[in-house]
Amino acid sequence: MNDSEKIKTRPSLLERYAWTMGAVWTAVVGASLIWNVFEVKHQTLEAARIQARFVYKKDVIFRRWNTQHAGVYVPVTDKTQPNPYLSHIPERDIRTPSGKLLTFMNPAYMTRQVHELAEKEQGIRGHITSLNPIRPENSPDPWETRALQAFESGQTEISSVEEMEGKEYMRLMRPLITEKSCLGCHAAQGYQEGDIRGGISISIPMDSLKAIARIPMLTFGLGHALLWLIGLGGIALATERLKQRESARRQAAEALEKAKDELEIRVEERTSELEITNEQLREEITQRKQVEEELKKAHDELELKVAERTKELMQANLRLKELDRLKSMFIASMSHELRTPLNSIIGLTGIILQGISGEITEVQRKELTMVKNSANHLLALINDVIDVSKIEAGKVELVIEELDLSELIQEVSDSFKIAVDEKGLKLSLETPERLIIKSDERRAKQIIINLMNNALKFTDKGKIEIKAAKKDGCIEVSVADTGIGINQENIKMLFKQFSRIHVAGRTKVEGTGLGLYISKKIAALLGGEIEAKSEFGKGSKFTFTLPLKHKGVKT
Amino acid sequence: MKKILVVEDNENNMYLFSRILRKGGFEVIPATNGEEGVGMVTKEKPDLILMDIQLPDMDGLEATKKIKKSEAERKIPIIALTSYAMLGDKEKAFAAGCTGYIEKPINPDTFLAEVKKYLVS
Numbered sequence: 001m002n003d004s005e006k007i008k009t010r011p012s013l014l015e016r017y018a019w020t021m022g023a024v025w026t027a028v029v030g031a032s033l034i035w036n037v038f039e040v041k042h043q044t045l046e047a048a049r050i051q052a053r054f055v056y057k058k059d060v061i062f063r064r065w066n067t068q069h070a071g072v073y074v075p076v077t078d079k080t081q082p083n084p085y086l087s088h089i090p091e092r093d094i095r096t097p098s099g100k101l102l103t104f105m106n107p108a109y110m111t112r113q114v115h116e117l118a119e120k121e122q123g124i125r126g127h128i129t130s131l132n133p134i135r136p137e138n139s140p141d142p143w144e145t146r147a148l149q150a151f152e153s154g155q156t157e158i159s160s161v162e163e164m165e166g167k168e169y170m171r172l173m174r175p176l177i178t179e180k181s182c183l184g185c186h187a188a189q190g191y192q193e194g195d196i197r198g199g200i201s202i203s204i205p206m207d208s209l210k211a212i213a214r215i216p217m218l219t220f221g222l223g224h225a226l227l228w229l230i231g232l233g234g235i236a237l238a239t240e241r242l243k244q245r246e247s248a249r250r251q252a253a254e255a256l257e258k259a260k261d262e263l264e265i266r267v268e269e270r271t272s273e274l275e276i277t278n279e280q281l282r283e284e285i286t287q288r289k290q291v292e293e294e295l296k297k298a299h300d301e302l303e304l305k306v307a308e309r310t311k312e313l314m315q316a317n318l319r320l321k322e323l324d325r326l327k328s329m330f331i332a333s334m335s336h337e338l339r340t341p342l343n344s345i346i347g348l349t350g351i352i353l354q355g356i357s358g359e360i361t362e363v364q365r366k367e368l369t370m371v372k373n374s375a376n377h378l379l380a381l382i383n384d385v386i387d388v389s390k391i392e393a394g395k396v397e398l399v400i401e402e403l404d405l406s407e408l409i410q411e412v413s414d415s416f417k418i419a420v421d422e423k424g425l426k427l428s429l430e431t432p433e434r435l436i437i438k439s440d441e442r443r444a445k446q447i448i449i450n451l452m453n454n455a456l457k458f459t460d461k462g463k464i465e466i467k468a469a470k471k472d473g474c475i476e477v478s479v480a481d482t483g484i485g486i487n488q489e490n491i492k493m494l495f496k497q498f499s500r501i502h503v504a505g506r507t508k509v510e511g512t513g514l515g516l517y518i519s520k521k522i523a524a525l526l527g528g529e530i531e532a533k534s535e536f537g538k539g540s541k542f543t544f545t546l547p548l549k550h551k552g553v554k555t
Numbered sequence: 556m557k558k559i560l561v562v563e564d565n566e567n568n569m570y571l572f573s574r575i576l577r578k579g580g581f582e583v584i585p586a587t588n589g590e591e592g593v594g595m596v597t598k599e600k601p602d603l604i605l606m607d608i609q610l611p612d613m614d615g616l617e618a619t620k621k622i623k624k625s626e627a628e629r630k631i632p633i634i635a636l637t638s639y640a641m642l643g644d645k646e647k648a649f650a651a652g653c654t655g656y657i658e659k660p661i662n663p664d665t666f667l668a669e670v671k672k673y674l675v676s
Binding site: 340343345348 | 565567568570571572574575578609643646659660661662663664666
């Protein structure tokens with residue numbers, strides 16, 4: 001509502017343009033109409049002139065015709081009376097043989113009569129005149145006088161629209177030039193050929209011509225009016241359209257402005273919201289940073305502590321390593337120091353028993369043998385304890401090299417031959433000719449010796465069987481005996497430290513209680529396994545495996 | 556009579572080795588440490604040396620190396636007396652130039668035979 005008011009109260013640029021356009025259009029159409037009307041009028045006048053000229057020329061031709069005949073004779077009627085101005089002509093009036101009266105008619109008289117006829121029938125007035133007329137009626141009117149005077153100054157035609165007796169006429173006047181044929185009559189007057197001795201004025205009534213012109217005038221008027229209206233209509237329509245468009249654009253612009261304002265308000269609102277959020281975020285970030293800094297501080301402190309602890313631990317580790325080295329050294333020294341007296345004990349007992357130091361009694365022999373056995377037991381204990389301490393400290397150093405296991409078994413078997421024979425047992429071997437593996441010879445031998453020791457200890461009759469063969473990509477070695485065997489519940493205990501199984505009705509046998517424990521550990525170190533099968537009272541079978549090529553510790 | 560130099564710091568063991576070797580028909584030259592042993596080699600020119608590895612001052616390995624440096628004494632076989640517990644003693648002994656080794660404690664029943672084995676070769 002406000003918008004339309006605004007448009008009304010304040011004429012828009014468009015409206016001004018429209019008015020201007022309308023004015024221009026009106027001017028153009030008006031100019032066109034004026035020009036066309038003028039043109040029609042001009043043509044009408046021209047048509048009138050042409051008609052007048054035509055009439056004039058006809059008159060001239062009639063006159064010439066008459067002149068050529070040097071005048072003609074016509075019958076005398078009421079209208080055609082003998083011309084008083086031709087009374088000087090000798091045979092002005094003549095009679096035909098039948099008595100009919102004829103009178104002489106010169107060009108001027110004839111022209112006059114033709115003019116009368118023309119006026120009577122067509123309304124066209126003709127007037128032959130001269131500044132020096134023979135006949136007074138032929139005197140010129142003031143317009144003709146001016147025209148005749150103009151001819152004398154060289155003009156050949158005068159024409160204009162004049163009002164006569166309340167009617168409009170196209171008046172046209174041309175001079176009459178003296179021709180040769182004229183001189184026959186006028187020579188007496190002193191005329192010469194080429195002289196201008198008057199003229200004929202023709203007056204064409206404009207009514208009929210105007211009536212003719214009215215149609216194109218009307219057509220032009222109506223056409224222009226129509227054109228003007230169409231143009232104005234077009235302008236009005238275009239203006240209206242543009243106005244509507246302008247109004248729509250204005251409305252759209254205003255709507256846009258409004259939307260923009262709303263949007264700005266919203267943006268402002270959102271901005272303030274965001275600012276609040278931003279402030280909150282900033283606070284959060286600040287808090288986070290504080291927390292981070294605290295964390296970093298804590299982390300740094302922790303790292304410092306870790307570094308300190310690491311340092312302490314490294315120092316402790318160094319101390320431990322030193323302790324470990326000292327322990328190893330201690331074990332090595334102990335081993336040596338213990339062996340040295342043992343060497344004397346075993347050696348000297350041995351030589352006494354050999355009789356090197358003289359004859360000994362049976363009792364002495366028996367007792368010295370007990371010393372020797374105890375010393376050997378002690379040696380075995382020392383060796384095993386050192387082995388266990390090394391194994392548990394992970395300090396067993398393996399020497400891996402190629403070895404023939406068959407040969408190794410043969411060696412062990414040989415070393416046991418005397419003892420086996422003493423107990424009256426049979427010892428059989430079942431090994432391939434060669435059984436090459438890569439392993440630690442001494443440790444492999446240690447296992448076999450341990451198993452053989454056990455078999456010998458617990459077998460009183462029957463046999464001991466050692467077998468070795470390739471099986472499933474590794475070597476399987478077994479030591480089977482026909483000894484006392486082991487209870488199922490005791491088998492689990494077999495491979496534990498100091499787990500000597502007490503067998504009822506049997507004196508406590510020698511042993512460190514570490515042999516099978518060490519064997520199991522060594523077998524694992526060599527990448528193999530060890531297991532026991534037994535039937536109480538019938539015998540035992542210990543089997544261990546070794547890889548063909550030692551690859552590492554099997555866990 | 557073949558001469559055997561025994562380098563051994565323990566009195567009892569020295570007695571034991573001497574007793575067995577003399578009974579076996581050898582002349583025994585004792586030395587109680589490495590330095591003395593090296594000196595005795597030059598002085599006595601023994602046919603075989605029994606060398607304890609763990610000795611006070613100059614140990615058996617060092618003594619062996621010194622002996623092996625001498626052109627004249629290089630060919631004398633040296634038998635290392637090693638401890639079973641010390642892994643690598645055997646290897647170290649061979650590396651130093653020992654011909655063979657006998658583990659301590661010795662087996663009195665086989666000791667003499669083992670020594671003779673090295674003399675023959």
